[in-house]
Amino acid sequence: MSMRDLSTETRPWWRGAVIYQIYPRSFADSNGDGIGDLPGITARLDHVAALGVDAVWISPFFTSPMRDFGYDIADFCGVDPVFGTLSDFDALIERAHALGLKVLIDQVYSHSSDQHPWFQESRTSRTNARADWYVWADAKPDGSPPNNWQSVFGGPAWTWDARRGQYYLHNFLREQPDLNFHNPEVQAATLATAKFWLDRGVDGFRLDAINFTMHDPQLRDNPPAPDTGLPRTRPFDFQQHIYNQSHADIPLLLEKLRALADLYPGRFTVAEVGGPAPEAEMHLFTAGESRLNSAYGFNFLYADRLTPTLVRDAVAEWPDTPGTGWPSWAFENHDAPRAISRWVAPPHRAAFAAMKMLLLLSLRGNAILYYGEELGLTQVEIGYEDLQDPEAIANWPLTLSRDGARTPMPWVADAPHAGFSVARPWLPLGPDHGMLAVDRQEADPASLLRLTQRLIALRHAHPALVEGAMEVLHADESLLVFARTLADTRIVCAFNFSDTTVAIPTDLLGSAAPVEALNDASLDRLPPYAALIAR
Incomplete structure (x- = not known):
């Protein structure tokens, strides 16, 4: 028996796991519409399994009008036709499990799409069966919004609805109304959603923006944020977010979710907690054995430099003491610029990419690789005419587009669109990404792809690197x-x-x-x- 097998016998599979994040629009297109899909992922899972990772995390593929590319969900238990069908998802799960891969999916609980049937009913009157499923409030006497809360995407976090004669809350886009998790019926419906996916065989959840799940019912104004000297491109940046998020009852909701997940042996839950100082909430959400298994750190995702002190300070927040949660680390994801472009000058990219990969795989915690990170993909400059990201469009040109980190995966260097699709992709490929394609790197023993495979195997061969x-x-x-x-x-x-x-x-x-x-x-x-x- 290998060292990895011995270690696995005494620890949960997820503790120290290497997880590979797939952004489904951009991984592989199976039907020639220029947009990645679930059958495309299934067809390329051999590549992921060959890396040696333990699990894949698939970003949202649910039914959605795509105003925020799947984070505005119109059916929490449906697959959007652009990505395929529920049968396609079942086939993906079956193939992944056959390859020894666990499957994690996003759960977006804080809000839905305004096209969700729950919201469509809620907005019809103040007395319907779902009238209190969303956060509604009367206008002030002068007709202005109930308080000063601001949306992440710019402007007030409140939109007027004439049918009810009230404002509804949306911490993100106006098309993303916030669910009212102070309502037990909403909590029950959400747990039913989680059970639906657990019953289909998923191995765990990443809980998106979970600190936005519950608000202050008194709707108190947020206080102003001190001026740190950093650029503030959104009204959201001018406030301390004390009352529009982070309510004290969120951990109680997470305990109900954990109790459900524990009915399915071996399931894993990880919280996404953003903000300028998220560690206190991350610890709160993962404390003891009754809340979430892990929290997803943002320490590196927006850092303009990678420094020894940044790493030291990040890991210091997660001491190896009883009752303290388990961290999950990522250097890149779908919301942050590619690290290779943030952290090093072009002449040093190859050497730096190798060092960065070994660092991520040596930290105590879970290591989350973003698709294409194993190839050394760079951030792509997306022209205004090609922008898809609603935040970047709204704040052009001051907000760096998230699209530049969501470009198509290059599979075959000399194929049209680098083998991602036979059609023009939804976002342009990076001009230097063709030469980084999977087929080129597979054929090169000195490539970053081959090194990544070796380093993941190294981590698994040494239990001290996995859980020490x-x-x-x-x-x-x-x-x-x-x-x-x-x-x-x-x-x-x-x-x-x-x-x-x-x-x-x-x-x-x-x-x-x-x-x-x-x-x-x-x-x-x-x-x-x-x-x-x-x-």
Whole structure:
């Protein structure tokens, strides 16, 4: 029996898992309409399984008018026709499980689409069966909105509805009305949605924007936010978000969800918690054994630099102490610019990408890879005429488009549209993405794709990297050194974040023997963007 099997016997599969995020519009198009779909994902799962990851997380594919590309849901238990059918989803689950992959899906509970039948009924009157399923409030005497809350996407978080003669709350687009989770019927309906997908075989959920799920019923004004000197492109940025989100009863809702998930052995739940200082809520939502399994950290997603101190401070928030939750880390996702374009100058991209991959796979917590990250995909400049992202369109040109990180996956370098589709894709491919295509990298033993496969196997071969404790030994401007320890195994990990050679202090490695050396690393020195794992 391998070391990985031994470790798996004593821990949940998700603890220390490597998870691969798929943005379904952009992964693979099976029917030639230029938009990725579920059968396209199923057909390409061999690539994901070959990476050695434990699970896939699939971003929303539910029935939607696509005002926010699937995060505005009109049927929580339906598949949008652009992505396929429920039968296609069942086939995806079956294929993934046959390949040894778990399947996680997004659950978007804080709001629905304004096209959802629940909202269509709720807005008809103040007395219908679902009148209190959304957050409705009367106007102030002068007709203005009930309070000063602002939408993430710009402008007031309230929209007037003449049929009810009231405003409804939407923390995001006006087409995304907020559900009223203070209503037990809404909670019950949401748990029924979760049960629907659990019964279909999903292995867990990522809970989108879960801190927006419940609001202050008194509708008190948010206080102004202090001016930090950073650019503020939205009215939302001028407030402290005390009352429009983060209500004290959210953990009680999460306990009900966890109790449901625990009826299905081996299921995994991870919270997305955004904001300028989310750690307190992340710990609250994952405390003990009755709430969520993990929380998804934003520490790296919007950072303009990757530094040793950034890593040190992020992992310090998740000590290995009883009752503290388990972190999940990502350097890239569908909402943030590609890290390779944020963090390093073009001449150093190849070396940096290798170091970055080993770093992500060495941290204590779950490692979440974003599709194409294993290829070193860069952020794509999307012209205004090609923009799809509603936030970028509304705040043009001050908000960096999320579209640039959502471009099609390049599969075959010399095929039309790099093998993503036979038709023009919904977003343009990056001009440099063809040469990074899967087929080219599979054929190159020195490629980032091949390295990623090797490094994931390395992580799985060493239980200390999967679930061991973590202690930062050294962090300065350039050098990060930390130890991962499990039982009597101690693994030391050293990374050079700079473009100059740095020495490793002799006392940090002791008598360790190298396990992995990237970019000409040795036991006493790290060239630019080099990394060393020693045992």
